[in-house]
Amino acid sequence: MRRPLSLLAFAAALPAIAATAQEPILLDEIVLSAGLTPLPADAYARAFSTVTADEIRDRGITTVQDALRALPGLSVNTSGAGLTQVRIRGAEANQTLILIDGVEAVGGADEYFLSGLDTDNIERIEVLRGPQSVFYGSNASAGVVNIITRRAPQGRSYGATVEVGNGGAASLSAGHRGERGGVQVILSTRDDLGYDLSGSGGDKDGLRRKTLSVTGDLAATEDLRLGLTLRRSAERIRQDDADSGAARPEDYIVDSDMIRDRDELQAGLWAEYGAADARLTHRLDWQQSVLRETQDADPEQRGETGKLKYRASLGLDGAASEARHLLNLLAEHQRDENTTAPGQSREMSSVALEFRAFLEGGVSLQAGLRHDANRVFDDFNSWNVALDWQIPDRPFRLHASAGTGLVNPSFFELYADQSFGSIAYRGNPDLRPERNRGFDIGVEAQLPGGRGSIDVTYFNETFQDEIDIVALPSQGPSLLFTYANQAGDSPREGVEVTARINASDRLSLSGSYTYLDAKNPDGSAEVRRPRHEAGLSATLAILDGRGTISGDLRHVSGNVDTRFFGDFGTGTLPAFTVANLAAGYDVTPNVRAVARISNLFDTDYSESWGYPAQGRTATVGLQARW
Template identity: 25%
Template sequence: MRSILERRGTFEASFIAADRTGALSVMGFRPLQVFRQKPFWAKLLGLFLFVILVAMHAMPAHSADSAVREVEDVVVTATRTAVPRQHLGISTTVITEEDIQARRATDVAELLRDVAGFQTIRFGSPGSQTVVFPRGGEPNYTLVLIDGVQVNLGGGDFYWENLSTDNIERIEIVRGPQSALYGSDAIGGVVQIFTKSGSGPASVEVSTAHGLRSDRGRYFGEQKVRVSGGTDLFGYSAAYGRRDDGGILKINNDYWNNTFSSRFDFFPKDTWEVSLVGRLSDSRYEYPTESAGDKYSPLDPNQTQREQDVLVGVSARVQSTPWWENVVSVGYHRNLRRNLDPFNEETDFAESYGRYNEVRATVDYHANLNWKPTEAVTSVLTVGYERDQEDYAQESIYFDTTKLNADRTNDAVYVQEQLSLLSRLHLVAGFRVEDNSAFGTKVTPRGAAAFELRETGTTLRLAAAKGIKEPTFYENYANDSFTLGNPDLDPERATSWEVGLSQRLGSRLQASATYFESRYKDLIAYVPTPFPAPPERVPNFYNIQAAKSRGVELSLEGRVLENTAAGIHMTWLETEVTDDGGLSSIAFQEGKKLLRRPKFSASGWVETRWKNLHCRFIGHYVGTRDDADYRDWTMPRRVSLDDYFLLDAVVSYRVPVPAPAKDLEIFLKGTNILDADYEQVFGYSTPGAAFMLGASMKF
């Protein structure tokens, strides 16, 4: 895969229409009408449209030979094959190594925060629980792959707070249900991370950075080292990263993370490629917060969580003939978490302890069959089989001791056809059949189309798909004093479609927009045990709820001057609970919005270079959104969180150095440099301004 992992960006497409009055209408919104009221988001939209109109007027039409198309962007995750971005009918984004370096990003969640359609929130200080809402879906609706190995827990949960950017070459993001290719948990989108490969003479990269927070003057720092190299027969890359953070709260808020990452590539023949990847993360987080957050609850002085995450993957690509490619991969993932909360009279009813161990082993084989009967027709047929084994073990203590051991298996067959006609119309259709030991047999189809007008630099897109998400082990098999699982649960289901447009503006800019709708059914809800309790216990989880979301994603990126690039991404989102299952819940009320999803969010960046000086400024805006106040558990209530704007900056300077050193860069990174006071989750404090000074060197 090394040959296809080159730098390329992606830009989403979309659909904007005019209503019968002639006013611009986007998904029912009236941006021009609202602009007269001059809220923050309307000003951004006006700027977006103004730049597009000016660029379209000022820049000449371009041909297929335009400089902007000299290197086609390629995406792997969307189809499991290397496909030019223009051929895809679904929305994708690629975050390159250069993007990560320019931002000096510490973790992947920091990068996803600025992706259109994705909302990222953190429950307090660095190291605390971090979740991602894909297009208004649930936090466990995003499938996460590292070099093709799934790292979600059973049921889709993933701990974003501990996924660092160490040794990452690129990140591919595919929006919308992708269960037709990847099965359960790919119900809202896929994020795949590719580890850096090694080539050329042996080299060493080291970096160190140290900073202070405005919150109580707490220290935080990062240390990294990486070695890499290779020949025509093999390549290697290994890295270690350490992160320390003193937190933002007055007691019990330290966090540290160690990450080891490696990749070895072997090329025994010109038509063979074998890769071995490994990743180990070991972290510890002190969290004093209770259920109502740190602002309204006494702080627990000795509550901690320790997590160890291990990944190993082996894959082989064999080009048997010019038309037949074989791909075999084996993946192993293990996540071990331990929560410890000794009894504290001010905060606890009793001592609690939890140990949760999940293991996933996967074997996948698929064949890519290429067929080109004429110059006008190209076909790639993918046929595959996947076997998945999940094991879960839990031991917890809270008033009494609970032990739970369970396992599930899944066999799947998937088929996908990619058909290109006249090098303009690109069609994708496929389906996957799952046979799961817990929920039985399910079929998930998808289809997409992209039409290129190369003379005008336009790409039209349309896609529709269904997705599923399996229940968690606890929802299936819980059996303690408070909860009984339901082994007969169905997976949660999603039906989604999108339509879009991408437009090249001259040789430097790319504009895009996407309209999408998603409907979620069979959502799993907790149903309290009735009072008085029945003679025999009944399950507490049922598929009884539903919701929907729809939205618009707008994007504009490019090089505005010779040494200056900029981009802006905006998302309008509407969500609604369509069936609350007859339950009275503040968090899920029929006819109300889903919690913590802003109606409008935007992010933008400006990057400029002058000789050896490099500056990047990143702005992030989140509009108002609903949340829940649980200070009084007997009468929780809905609240509205204020909008906020964050500004980050990175300034770096490359210093000429003599051999054997190749490169020395000194950098200064500031986050929330305006020291904004804001809330991502009601009741939880957020970090103030922080600055970090560091240096990196290559040998």
């Protein structure tokens, strides 16, 4: 605990340093995670989506996983409390890197399962689609989800929220920003009672989560800025067991009192050096992610990832912050440890180069190259290139990108020797990393009068050496599985459509649609990647703008999944359409009353075989900031 405590001591000193007020710098038009340095959104040539704090508020979204549902190119799948996976463009979930304020959400080179991540103090969520390994290395082969929390506004600020309905949630926040920096502290708790997954009238299966987060920045001198991010979460998940001998989906989950505890830590310190008009700037980052997890009386599982990163930015034709031609250099060292393989830590040293050019005629270019020197696996070179053209005097923007990515096998896939109920897993130390290459091309059309935009993007990606689960001869009563690289290519292609329309001064509409064709090398459909997914959202301002009413529709069809019971085959789940309704009203300029009904029509559906989704639920709450 020495490192987190030292971060808190640093944070505690910031308010004493941050004093007189000045106008804050607004970065609303910046996609912070789009490369090695911030990049204007209107010049970013790769496919991306953002969910802003205003959208989250108006739509009454309470968790990150719900905010990601129905975004173009994303498949969000839940199989019980605390087990939500995100897949981008038909890739596997562990090929999507999830960050919180730029720090990996999970330690130990594992996949991160979304659970009770609250949205109360999120500024925005950025989703970058397509290979991102040049910037983020392994596990960013299919894309990146970066969850960006709210920074302290100018002066002193406070906030509180409370919510009730099938449990409850609450948060407290306090911040201060002055001339030289700011600090924000957030405490939150959520007790989601959930529902009985087994459907047999047993105990509800939900989760309880408590989180402390601290972010701060300080101008130590005119040319040197320091910053920190610290986030600690403790979570208890109540869950049922599974019966692999079941004959029907409704009999697969059986009532049980299983308890899983998770403890997460994400921490980072950074320093930036360079005057505002400097052509060369420097940044040094130290990051650490730790995940501790226990189930019932089993031994604790622990994973840890540490990173040290150095970045230099050189403006080729002026200050790095304003240059039209920019060169970025990254040097990075990463170390992973996991109790799945005691004493078998792995390290990787990397160097990356990125070039950006903003040319005449509305053209922007981004290109990157990275070399990973891996101590355990073969070295790997990744690359990407992207081109964006805003056609002069025309309401059209063309964008295209291509690149490659890499995903190293997880410690569990390599060295597992564990059982979960009647299912046991054994690792395969001979696994090879998964590789990805892909491209996309799209066009964005601006609607007349600045009323919105419509974007249509085609993508095509191919995975090689994809890792799959393979059944082994059973030993005793348990079913035994291991992992193996598939021979041949795993192709994915599809179309992503995004629309945002301001129908009037009071009514805003947004919609998305994804068509996906994802196959294994043998031509069979990849599981948990719906063929069709569509979303529609409408928000209406009422009562002179003091209130809003928002509705969401999500449709999913063509979702193939494996049955881990009965014949252990695959089958297509029934299509479903789910509606949500939310409303908010500003009681005062600082206090807002909110209400939400999820699964408005109590639709009976499932995102994976044997795991029924939750029925209709309602919540009400208050949000206050001053």
